[in-house]
Amino acid sequence: MTYRTYHQVTGEDRSQLGAQVKAQRDRVTERLQTVGRVVAVMSGKGGVGKSYLTSWLARAVASTSRVGVLDADLRSPTVARLLGARGPLRVGESGIEPSIAADGIAVFSTDLLLDEGRPLQWRSSAGDPAVWRGLLEIGALREFLSDVAWGSLDLLLVDLPPGTDGVTDLYDLVPSLAGIIAVTIPSDEARRSVARSLRAARDADVPILGVIENMSGYRCPGCASVQPLFDGAAGQALADEFGVPLLGRLPFCPHGDGPGQEALASTVQAVLGRAS
Amino acid sequence: MKFLCIDCDEQMTYEDRQEPGDGTFTASYVCPACGHRMAMLANPMETQLVGSLGVKVGGRTLDQQPMELVRQTLEGRDDAFVDDPSGRPTWASTSEERLARVPGFVRGMVKKIYSEWASERGIQVITPEVMDQARVDLGLEEM
Known part of the structure; x- marks a missing residue:
């Protein structure tokens, strides 16, 4: 006995799961209509100061523009704390209102949702949370984009987690992404790791705006001279390999005063020039 | 399907x-x-x-609630979200007691779902009976 197939039965599919998924994507697009540019900060390698750099970029841009920061590093969120963002988050008519941090920067991060010191964990009525983790994390990123009432912003910086997946996941959700900025430190190990992520981005046709080399030397707090900190010149090497500009080389400054105002200012100008 | x-x-x-x-x-x-x-x-x-x-x-x-997936599945802090109470029906104390049994992280969203359901029907006070009616209507038996 044969039966009619799904497509032969022409009545309505009430669930319309495909339409529901499309509606989720449309919510992202609709929400970001009031955001001028979305720029992601990424690195294949952890510990290169990506979140610090994101927060310093946000602060520098906030002096002249409306800026938001989405912390997409769900498992190891740090940007909210760096910018002084606090909860609780208000549920308004148009969505979840972001925390307004230092310099008026709109911030959203899992750091605002988790109990102090608690790791990221998901409920699963079916057990096996590892099976669902990927789906839930992509779903969370989608909701951070679509359900936070970002309002009118000139620039939304997205601080991506280390690795290659975050870039392509974000680009899938935000095809209008202005591009990514890759952060590296000078070492050859960092170059190799960041290059892998940049190849993944290039293969997915994600625009690469440029490279920033962080901890590019050590600035002496006494005489302000910059001395080598790591061997290598990964920033320039990556810029050459991928045919993109080296947007800046930022020295490590040991007293928490940021990567040096002059170097930061020129880097911000380079970033904005590429993102426009 | x-x-x-x-x-x-x-x-x-x-x-x-x-x-x-x-x-x-x-x-x-x-x-x-x-x-x-x-x-x-x-x-x-x-x-x-x-x-x-x-x-x-x-x-x-019913319409997708803000951050519905995250609020239903993330093991988050109870006080992460605060609701905007403007223009909502009031809650009977017996209903508030029942609502208090819902995990804190999703409580605000559950409250919003009931409130919107009641608002759409012109209901001014949310009683346990209203909650029962809404649960059946919305398929929210576990809430």
Whole structure:
């Protein structure tokens, strides 16, 4: 006995799961209509100061523009704390209102949702949370984009987690992404790791705006001279390999005063020039 | 997903959805020709798979709530969100007590769902009876 197939039965599919998924994507697009540019900060390698750099970029841009920061590093969120963002988050008519941090920067991060010191964990009525983790994390990123009432912003910086997946996941959700900025430190190990992520981005046709080399030397707090900190010149090497500009080389400054105002200012100008 | 009554060669009509709170999911269908009724019983893995996508089998009965997936699935702090109470129906104390049994992280969203359901029907006070009616209507048996 044969039966009619799904497509032969022409009545309505009430669930319309495909339409529901499309509606989720449309919510992202609709929400970001009031955001001028979305720029992601990424690195294949952890510990290169990506979140610090994101927060310093946000602060520098906030002096002249409306800026938001989405912390997409769900498992190891740090940007909210760096910018002084606090909860609780208000549920308004148009969505979840972001925390307004230092310099008026709109911030959203899992750091605002988790109990102090608690790791990221998901409920699963079916057990096996590892099976669902990927789906839930992509779903969370989608909701951070679509359900936070970002309002009118000139620039939304997205601080991506280390690795290659975050870039392509974000680009899938935000095809209008202005591009990514890759952060590296000078070492050859960092170059190799960041290059892998940049190849993944290039293969997915994600625009690469440029490279920033962080901890590019050590600035002496006494005489302000910059001395080598790591061997290598990964920033320039990556810029050459991928045919993109080296947007800046930022020295490590040991007293928490940021990567040096002059170097930061020129880097911000380079970033904005590429993102426009 | 569609269901076909083999005897009648008719597409069955979606009737009802229930989530009994044990991680499973039930959807019932009826044949418009012969009246035969059947229920699809999804196991916890199937239910979780659909839930992890943030979609609803049988279609949505109410608009997607802000950060619905995150608030339902993330093990987060109880005071992460605060509701904007403007223009909402009031809650009877007995209803507030029942609401207090909902995990704190999703309580605000559950409250908003009930409030919107009541507002749409012009209900001024949310009593336990109103909650029961809304649960059946919205398929929120576990809430």
